[in-house]
Amino acid sequence: MHKRLKNEKGLTLVEVTGVLVLSVVILGFLIYLLNYSNTSLQQVSAREKTLQQSRDIVSQVVKTVRDGYAPSPLVSKSSNLRLVSADNDKAVDYSYDSAAKSLTVTHRSIDGNGVLSAPTSSYTFSDKVESILFDAKDGRIEITLEMKLPNQQTKKTSTVVYTTQRIS
Numbered sequence: 001m002h003k004r005l006k007n008e009k010g011l012t013l014v015e016v017t018g019v020l021v022l023s024v025v026i027l028g029f030l031i032y033l034l035n036y037s038n039t040s041l042q043q044v045s046a047r048e049k050t051l052q053q054s055r056d057i058v059s060q061v062v063k064t065v066r067d068g069y070a071p072s073p074l075v076s077k078s079s080n081l082r083l084v085s086a087d088n089d090k091a092v093d094y095s096y097d098s099a100a101k102s103l104t105v106t107h108r109s110i111d112g113n114g115v116l117s118a119p120t121s122s123y124t125f126s127d128k129v130e131s132i133l134f135d136a137k138d139g140r141i142e143i144t145l146e147m148k149l150p151n152q153q154t155k156k157t158s159t160v161v162y163t164t165q166r167i168s
Contacts, residue, residue, distance in 0.1 A: 072091075
């Protein structure tokens with residue numbers, strides 16, 4: 001029996017403690033990596049959401065013009081744009097609010113006397129619009145949109161939409 005006790009092998013307390021410390025260090029590093037990846041994913045997602053809002057705003061204005069709407073007389077380089085249907089019975093207003101950093105589109109009807117009715121629908125696109133300029137002349141509308149990204153940078157988008165009507 002004495003011979004048997006001498007041949008037993010096992011782990012010492014120092015070896016067990018070393019394995020536990022090494023495991024804790026590895027788990028801590030993995031948790032840090034997961035947290036960093038999650039933070040990066042959230043930043044990229046927020047940036048892409050803002051860029052998608054930018055594309056949606058420009059696409060909406062382009063779609064409205066392609067649906068036959070043309071600008072009513074406009075002072076060059078304005079933050080607001082009124083588009084009127086070819087039949088002069090509907091108007092779409094794009095209004096920028098610099099305090100709220102938002103762009104709102106409002107649809108209205110126009111009666112036979114040229115008076116605008118109450119809004120039939122209104123939609124606020126985004127609260128991340130840093131600035132927007134509409135420049136309508138010579139049968140085209142130039143849209144310059146600047147959006148505030150989550151990392152405090154700005155992204156500027158420009159496009160030109162050609163109308164079927166000449167604007168003076």
